[in-house]
Amino acid sequence: MRIMIADDSPMIHRLLKKFVEESGHEVCFQAENGQEVLDNIEETKPDLIFMDITMPVMEGLxxxxxxxxSNVDIPVIFLSAMGDEEIVNEAKKNGAANFLTKPFKKQDILEALKFLEV
Ligand SMILES: [Mg+2]
Incomplete structure (x- = not known):
């Protein structure tokens, strides 16, 4: 899968990119906020987006x-900090694929990806 990562934390980008690549997938774009996701979605056409909830400029939700x-139905896995549960529940009601709570482990990423591959 070609995966877009959207998060305002460079540390999360580094960690997630490492896990994604170690699981045999490709990071096709790294966004720092929601606006960058929207601006680059057509060009990069990811199969999946890992999306942080809290970001400057435009947040994940x-x-x-x-x-x-805009009828873009790419699966989105939200990355939430503790305390974002209500927001995440709203996102799931609106069709988010999944969510992971930070700090996540490599195993969490592998399981989330495996679930989507089926
Ligand atoms: Mg954030």
Whole structure:
């Protein structure tokens, strides 16, 4: 799979990219906020997006809503900090594929990817 990562933390980018590549997938774009996701979605055409909830400029849930409004149905796995549960539940109601709570382990990423490959 070609995967887009959206997060405002360079540390999360490094970690997630490592896990994605070790599991045999490719990171096709790294966004720092939701606006960058929207701006690059057509060109990069990812199979999956890992999306942080809290980001500057445009947060994850807003970017997710706008994707769905423009009929982009790419699966989105939200990355949430502790305390984001309500937001995440709303996202799931609106069709998010999954969510992972930070700090996540490599095993969490592998399981989330395996679930989507089936
Ligand atoms: Mg963040």
């Amino acid at each position: 807003e970017a997710f809503k706008r994707l769905r409004e």
